[in-house]
Amino acid sequence: xxxxxxxxxxxxxxxxxxxxxxxxxxxxxxxxxxxxxxxxxxxxxxxxxxxxxxxxxxxxxxxxxxxxxxxxxxxxxxxxxxxxxxxxxxxxxxxxxxxxxxxxxxxxxxxxxxxxxxxxxxxxxxxxxxxxxxxxxxxxxxxxxxxxxxxxxxxxxxxxxxxxxxxxxxxxxxxxxxxxxxxxxxxxxxxxxxxxxxxxxxxxxxxxxxxxxxxxxxxxxxxxxxxxxxxxxxxxxxxxxxxxxxxxxxxxxxxxxxxxxxxxxxxxxxxxxxxxxxxxxxxxxxxxxxxxxxxxxxxxxxxxxxxxxxxx
Amino acid sequence: xxxxxxxxxxxxxxxxxxxxxxxxxxxxxxxxxxxxxxxxxxxxxxxxxxxxxxxxxxxxxxxxxxxxxxxxxxxxxxxxxxxxxxxxxxxxxxxxxxxxxxxxxxxxxxxxxxxxxxxxxxxxxxxxxxxxxxxxxxxxxxxxxxxxxxxxxxxxxxxxxxxxxxxxxxxxxxxxxxxxxxx
Amino acid sequence: xxxxxxxxxxxxxxxxxxxxxxxxxxxxxxxxxxxxxxxxxxxxxxxxxxxxxxxxxxxxxxxxxxxxxxxxxxxxxxxxxxxxxxxxxxxxxxxxxxxxxxxxxxxxxxxxxxxxxxxxxxxxxxxxxxxxxxxxxxxxxxxxxxxxxxxxxxxxxxxxxxxxxxxxxxxxxxxxxxxxxxxxxxxxxxxxxxxxxxxxxxxxxxxxxxxxxxxxxxxxxxxxxxxxxxxxxxxxxxxxxxxxxxxxxxxxxxxxxxxxxxxxxxxxxxxxxxxxxxxxxxxxxxxxxxxxxxxxxxxxxxxxxxxxxxxxxxxxxxxxxxxxxxxxxxxxxxxxxxxxxxxxxxxxxxxxxxxxxxxxxxxxxxxxxxxxxxxxxxxxxxxxxxxxxxxxxxxxxxxxxxxxxxxxxxxxxxxxxxxxxxxxxx
Numbered sequence: 078x079x080x081x082x083x084x085x086x087x088x089x090x091x092x093x094x095x096x097x098x099x100x101x102x103x104x105x106x107x108x109x110x111x112x113x114x115x116x117x118x119x120x121x122x123x124x125x126x127x128x129x130x131x132x133x134x135x136x137x138x139x140x141x142x143x144x145x146x147x148x149x150x151x152x153x154x155x156x157x158x159x160x161x162x163x164x165x166x167x168x169x170x171x172x173x174x175x176x177x178x179x180x181x182x183x184x185x186x187x188x189x190x191x192x193x194x195x196x197x198x199x200x201x202x203x204x205x206x207x208x209x210x211x212x213x214x215x216x217x218x219x220x221x222x223x224x225x226x227x228x229x230x231x232x233x234x235x236x237x238x239x240x241x242x243x244x245x246x247x248x249x250x251x252x253x254x255x256x257x258x259x260x261x262x263x264x265x266x267x268x269x270x271x272x273x274x275x276x277x278x279x280x281x282x283x284x285x286x287x288x289x290x291x292x293x294x295x296x297x298x299x300x301x302x303x304x305x306x307x308x309x310x311x312x313x314x315x316x317x318x319x320x321x322x323x324x325x326x327x328x329x330x331x332x333x334x335x336x337x338x339x340x341x342x343x344x345x346x347x348x349x350x351x352x353x354x355x356x357x358x359x360x361x362x363x364x365x366x367x368x369x370x371x372x373x374x375x376x377x378x379x380x381x382x383x384x385x386x387x388x389x
Numbered sequence: 390x391x392x393x394x395x396x397x398x399x400x401x402x403x404x405x406x407x408x409x410x411x412x413x414x415x416x417x418x419x420x421x422x423x424x425x426x427x428x429x430x431x432x433x434x435x436x437x438x439x440x441x442x443x444x445x446x447x448x449x450x451x452x453x454x455x456x457x458x459x460x461x462x463x464x465x466x467x468x469x470x471x472x473x474x475x476x477x478x479x480x481x482x483x484x485x486x487x488x489x490x491x492x493x494x495x496x497x498x499x500x501x502x503x504x505x506x507x508x509x510x511x512x513x514x515x516x517x518x519x520x521x522x523x524x525x526x527x528x529x530x531x532x533x534x535x536x537x538x539x540x541x542x543x544x545x546x547x548x549x550x551x552x553x554x555x556x557x558x559x560x561x562x563x564x565x566x567x568x569x570x571x572x
Numbered sequence: 573x574x575x576x577x578x579x580x581x582x583x584x585x586x587x588x589x590x591x592x593x594x595x596x597x598x599x600x601x602x603x604x605x606x607x608x609x610x611x612x613x614x615x616x617x618x619x620x621x622x623x624x625x626x627x628x629x630x631x632x633x634x635x636x637x638x639x640x641x642x643x644x645x646x647x648x649x650x651x652x653x654x655x656x657x658x659x660x661x662x663x664x665x666x667x668x669x670x671x672x673x674x675x676x677x678x679x680x681x682x683x684x685x686x687x688x689x690x691x692x693x694x695x696x697x698x699x700x701x702x703x704x705x706x707x708x709x710x711x712x713x714x715x716x717x718x719x720x721x722x723x724x725x726x727x728x729x730x731x732x733x734x735x736x737x738x739x740x741x742x743x744x745x746x747x748x749x750x751x752x753x754x755x756x757x758x759x760x761x762x763x764x765x766x767x768x769x770x771x772x773x774x775x776x777x778x779x780x781x782x783x784x785x786x787x788x789x790x791x792x793x794x795x796x797x798x799x800x801x802x803x804x805x806x807x808x809x810x811x812x813x814x815x816x817x818x819x820x821x822x823x824x825x826x827x828x829x830x831x832x833x834x835x836x837x838x839x840x841x842x843x844x845x846x847x848x849x850x851x852x853x854x855x856x857x858x859x860x861x862x863x864x865x866x867x868x869x870x871x872x873x874x875x876x877x878x879x880x881x882x883x884x885x886x887x888x889x890x891x892x893x894x895x896x897x898x899x900x901x902x903x904x905x906x907x908x909x910x911x912x913x914x915x916x917x918x919x920x921x922x923x924x925x926x927x928x929x930x931x932x933x934x935x936x937x938x939x940x941x942x943x944x945x946x947x948x949x950x951x952x953x954x955x956x957x958x959x960x961x962x963x964x965x966x967x968x969x970x971x972x973x974x975x976x977x978x979x980x981x982x983x984x985x986x987x988x989x990x991x992x993x994x995x996x997x998x
Contacts, residue, residue: 098475101476102475110513112512116467162883163884182885183887184886185758185769185839185886186886189838189839193839207887274772275761275763275766275772276764276767277766380472382472383467383470
């Protein structure tokens with residue numbers, strides 16, 4: 078495959094290949110010489126139309142550890158903010174010889190368009206588009222869960238994952254539902270009905286409005302960021318009520334099975350969807366998620382630029 | 390596969406003898422096994438490395454640190470062929486600094502794999518010396534690389550295929566050559 | 573010298589010579605019996621020239637996308653002899669001055685009868701009523717008033733507009749879109765919008781406004797026209813209203829008769845349109861309603877956009893697609909071929925009914941002696957592959973590029989003059 082646009086593009090074998098490759102890369106870069114010569118002479122462009130220092134740095138580190146040349150192209154302070162179109166930006170990058178474009182965009186489908194409109198010839202990696210998808214986040218979440226719940230190998234067959242929060246606006250949730258399903262996990266989405274998309278009942282997962290009934294049977298729980306502004310659009314009455322009904326605090330954490338782990342894609346709203354003591358507890362894997370993000374993105378860049386095998 | 394065009398050049402007992410001899414030569418050249426680290430190049434090099442470790446243990450009475458060194462990320466043909474999944478790399482906890490590293494592979498052909506392995510080693514540490522042991526040397530080198538220990542020198546045509554089968558991976562031990570026409 | 577349409581089949585019925593002189597049909601004679609300037613029409617179906625209730629000609633303001641002249645050419649080639657030019661131009665057609673300007677540009681071009689639509693509210697802002705009376709009494713004689721592109725969502729204002737147009741026998745053509753339910757909406761709301769992460773446009777946002785408006789129209793005993801009906805639920809509401817005697821008419825766009833929301837999965841903005849493409853079930857309901865007359869007319873919502881407004885991300889792209897030059901073929905494929913309409917039915921939905929709704933007295937006449945000769949001659953046996961490069965419109969945003977469609981418009985007469993001959997402008 079040439080592009081990574083949706084977590085749904087990956088079949089089970091491809092997903093496991095990425096996770097396995099990431100595991101090997103994690104071991105290889107856990108040494109004094111962290112750099113590998115693999116993508117020497119290749120150019121990776123980070124094209125960010127939306128602020129996300131964390132994701133951009135993660136991709137940048139990943140590309141640099143594989144010896145690729147990295148160009149950061151951010152909307153702020155560049156021609157993009159002056160109204161240059163995605164097309165013209167793409168043509169410019171193409172002329173510069175980009176082998177891969179990592180794109181973050183506030184509009185759903187922008188990476189898909191970049192990959193299919195014929196503007197560029199390189200690989201396109203979706204680093205988060207609007208309220209659509211964020212496939213490398215789902216991969217790093219799966220990688221993290223696999224490491225803690227399945228000894229870092231194989232798939233996630235039978236793992237029970239709860240995803241709690243603003244599913245409606247969450248690209249992380251969409252990608253996770255697709256990838257976790259592919260890997261055999263059982264996903265339960267937990268949110269107030271206003272923050273679930275229409276048709277969610279057709280998604281390959283369960284849905285609940287009640288976090289407390291779900292917690293005792295989870296192996297992993299993923300708390301999604303909930304923006305306080307949502308309450309102005311009447312998705313819920315107040316931050317306080319949201320936090321009471323859906324926030325993960327230490328009392329709720331104590332009802333999780335002992336082995337269950339806690340994830341959050343970041344950045345966290347402490348006191349909103351997650352309390353400070355839960356965020357800082359040893360069961361919360363946020364820091365590790367960041368580290369795993371680099372390994373997973375290295376694997377994606379390596380496999381895409383090397384032309385990973387197509388689906389049979 | 391047309392079996393008439395495939396011939397066996399080494400059978401299981403030939404392979405066993407070759408490994409015993411290789412192991413003796415490795416120990417002799419290193420004047421003992423104390424400084425040795427054996428690293429197999431996946432996939433079949435790792436199985437061969439394990440056998441060599443066991444043979445040296447028989448000879449010397451103790452085990453030599455043994456590991457695996459995947460060279461995929463150091464290959465020079467990454468643009469030419471589909472990316473592949475990585476094989477495990479495992480470096481013994483003793484490390485390789487100031488050790489005599491013996492790289493083990495099944496077939497030595499162009500020499501490009503060994504070149505990649507030398508680059509990979511470079512990023513891991515600084516061995517005192519690096520030696521190369523292969524089960525089969527089939528010639529046709531494209532780089533100035535030569536083996537230190539060879540199980541069997543096998544003159545071949547460029548288009549012929551040399552295939553090493555090992556019990557650990559393939560269920561039986563053999564080395565075969567197949568003509569290019571039947572490939 | 574009279575024009576003789578030799579061997580044409582009015583409404584697909586028996587072939588005849590249709591004789592035209594002084595802008596009128598003067599004789600319908602046996603084949604081969606009439607003399608004059610003979611145009612071979614063997615095998616062609618003669619229909620009254622099409623009337624479009626919903627065309628965006630973009631002039632004044634966006635002459636890069638379309639002009640009255642280029643839009644008139646596209647219309648003529650599509651078999652039209654009359655188009656209603658929507659009011660959302662720049663400046664907005666909310667004064668007598670602007671509608672007269674558009675009307676004169678149409679007269680000067682002379683290919684079709686260009687009937688300006690007047691805005692309901694000043695600047696389409698939905699706050700104050702525009703000078704409807706001045707536009708109605710202008711040279712343009714506006715009868716259709718619409719804020720198309722925007723919904724007259726203020727119920728009190730809508731009520732007043734419905735009442736006010738009664739004085740001129742006008743009609744309010746409502747773009748039914750509840751604004752709060754469709755903030756930043758990008759596509760039909762459903763399972764697919766959830767998957768694609770595109771903000772959904774619920775059917776109810778259309779249906780709720782239609783329901784409100786038919787009740788308002790009944791309450792004030794006025795005439796309501798519903799633009800581009802796109803959902804099965806809207807059809808039900810309109811059917812219910814008509815059964816109660818409400819004076820409501822409705823139109824459907826060709827694309828809503830054939831294209832489904834599934835095309836959006838490509839994120840190709842060529843499929844971005846307002847109202848959005850809906851589901852196969854909606855298409856079935858719309859075809860049925862157009863067949864049984866619940867929906868009165870086909871209207872193109874011809875919406876030209878320059879290339880750069882479509883060659884971009886979905887969310888950044890403009891809404892709308894071309895329609896004038898493909899409408900007849902889509903109508904043939906979706907209504908004639910499945911037997912939902914016969915040729916007389918098609919003539920009603922594409923000419924007679926829209927002319928009646930727009931109060932255009934010169935259009936939509938029966939093909940009979942004494943009628944004004946606005947005639948489209950179409951070849952039902954032809955097929956053509958649509959190429960965006962061969963359209964007369966200044967814009968290229970057709971969703972049918974490289975599709976093979978049935979039927980072709982061969983000759984068109986507007987006011988007795990040939991505007992199109994052998995598929996090209998005469």
